[in-house]
Structures are given as structure tokens and as C-alpha cells.
């Protein structure tokens with residue numbers, strides 16, 4: 838493993854601070870908007886370059902699962918993610934279940950290796966779901982369309 842020593846410039850410090858404030862695994866674009874409030878002259882490409890540098894020195898994690906936009910993670914400890922299939926929001930799987938998942942995977946890996954003849958080199962794991970915000974939104978939408986399809990036939994004038 839290569840580990841580079843990171844020169845901590847003011848720009849990098851601000852980027853790191855903003856990333857750590859949020860638990861939402863921001864994309865470079867989203868971070869740029871936040872960082873710009875502190876450093877109005879910074880450009881998107883500078884933010885991007887600094888993020889790449891910070892990830893090379895292991896100070897931020899880079900998430901590139903599937904075809905989704907690249908996101909950055911202030912949490913560099915090994916952990917798992919859950920992604921909302923509706924809005925793309927990414928959250929950390931609570932720390933309390935990580936050891937359970939790892940234990941289960943170790944067992945599965947042995948079995949898969951035996952059955953396939955592959956030598957295991959790792960795995961990618963991402964949970965998929967619908968986040969609380971989207972769930973709430975969907976519930977509200979359902980409620981508002983129910984008015985039209987009401988089986989009782991009473992007219993509801995609500996929007």
C-alpha cells in the first residue's frame with residue numbers, strides 16, 4: 838500500500854471540514870457549492886483535484902459503485918453503505934451491524950471460493966433501499982391520489 842504524505846493546504850482543510858460536517862457522501866459538485874461559501878474564488882476543478890489528492894493520501898474515501906456519480910466519504914474506516922434507489926442518497930450502514938456483516942461474508946467467501954475455484958480478492962457490497970425522505974414523499978403522494986380513486990364514491994376536494 839502506498840501512502841503519500843498530504844500537504845494540508847487551506848483549501849484542503851476547508852474541503853475536508855465540509856465533507857466531515859455532512860454524513861451524506863457528497864459528490865464533488867455538491868462539495869463545491871459548500872466550499873465556495875468559504876472560499877469564493879475556488880473553482881470546481883480545484884475542488885476536484887484536491888479531492889483526488891486527499892483520497893490518494895487516504896484522508897477521504899472515494900465511492901465509485903455502479904454507474905452513480907462519484908461520491909466522497911469523510912469516513913475512511915471500512916464500512917458499508919445503503920443507497921436510495923429513488924434519489925441516490927447514500928448513507929453509512931450503522932457501525933453496530935458491521936461486524937455481523939463481515940462475519941457472514943467471511944463464511945460466504947469460503948463457500949464461494951470452494952464452489953467456483955476462485956481465489957478471493959475481496960467484494961463489493963452495497964445495500965439498496967428507499968430512504969426515509971422518499972418513503973415519506975411516496976406516502977404523501979399516495980394519500981393525495983387516494984382522493985380520486987376513493988371506493989366510497991364521496992367526492993373529495995383536497996389537492
Ligand SMILES: [Zn+2]
Nearest residue numbers: 921924968971
Ligand atoms: Zn431517497
Ligand SMILES: [Zn+2]
Nearest residue numbers: 910912928929
Ligand atoms: Zn460512508
